[in-house]
Amino acid sequence: MAAQSNAATAGTATVQGLLSELAALEDPQVRAVNERHGDDHGVNLGQLRAIAKRVKPQPALARELWATGDTAARLLSVLISRPKAFTAGELDAMVRQGPVPKVNDWLVNYVVKKSPHAQVLRPAWLADPDPVVAASGWALTSERVVKSPDGLDVDHLLAEIAEHMATAPQRLQWAMNHCLAQIGIELPEHRAQALDIGARLGVLKDHPTPPNCTSPYAPLWIKEILRRREAG
Template sequence: MPEQAAVAEVMAELAALEDPRARAVNERHGDDHGVNLGRLRALAKRLRTQQDLAVGLWDTGDTAARLLALLICRPKAFERDGRAGLDGMLREARAPKVHDWLVNYVVKKSPHAEELRVAWTADPDPVVASAGWALTTERVAKKPEGLDLPGLLTVIEAEMKDAPDRLQWAMNHCLAQIGIEHPEHRARALAIGERLGVLKDYPTSPGCTSPYAPVWIDEMVRRRTGRAGP
């Protein structure tokens, strides 16, 4: 089937999955689509990996289509730069769920991930910078060799308090991850979190861990070691 026809057919399927209740829930989180994510994943499973179709769906600009594209693409097939590359895609990905899936499902699996991490973290656009911090958090947890952890804590201490929401959230996650994964930096991470108070009053559902870094760090350390604290 020609790509244009395939895209049209999938877009029709997505339109048929539109659910006003799902849209209402998604829009409360800044995502402008009305497709239940479980159904979206089922459709992706049926379509399997199709890079050309993924590119065509992404180019529609439709949020549900872009989410589906990220599920059926080949992460290593994307170039780093250009509008059709990962950098250009991220700068177009303003819906939070598209941004999150692009970073976690595609960029993290790309050979360009480290170059993009460095470039994005220093980007003046806070949404782009938040992607860089998300990639840094991944390295803090899985491949910290070569990272300047004290330097990261210094930047977080100086900039997180006044950062825009999405960037602040990403920096806070990095702060917590440093405290959880690296005992030698845990006391400083806890102290920074306590002094800044970022997300201290964030509403947390029963049974969930608060994103406030001192609570988050203590809880994860307790689960791993049976005790909290530095």
């Protein structure tokens, strides 16, 4: 109850109060599951979202939570951020400071993609030697393929995927593979090339896929989404 009262409302929330509340929610079993995926925290994400809903967006508080370096605090920071409140430089620094998979995923999807700086950062990140930063660039590129592909050099993107995806570190490989699939799904003029690259590389071809889930293997992924669209 003490932790709850320390951060009871949006108006009274403090970094220390929220850190205490997060610490009280720490669950060893949740941590054990998360650590298998590279995420070093033990807070149930539903509970984390409930805190964020109560606290509401607060950019200054979000920055303070991020600065703690604590993974659960950074996840909460992302949820109470306002994407337009960050400069391109801040977002670049945050992506480089947040290599934990869930933190990076939420930061890119909930903040960077909604930022006016996303398309400024995207090409620089694509070329970055840090695989986490490069993966973030590919995530932004996948978004661009779906929403506004005009102006993209798709032939160059496919050439980069063909040359580097098979040997890329796992997180970067997944991001490149996602982009390959989106190109095949959304851009009919490049579909045959995307299918050919996916088949030749065979990336994630043998990845275990639960029943009723779509395989991450790009050729199957592309064909399944198109089948569903045709079926209405």
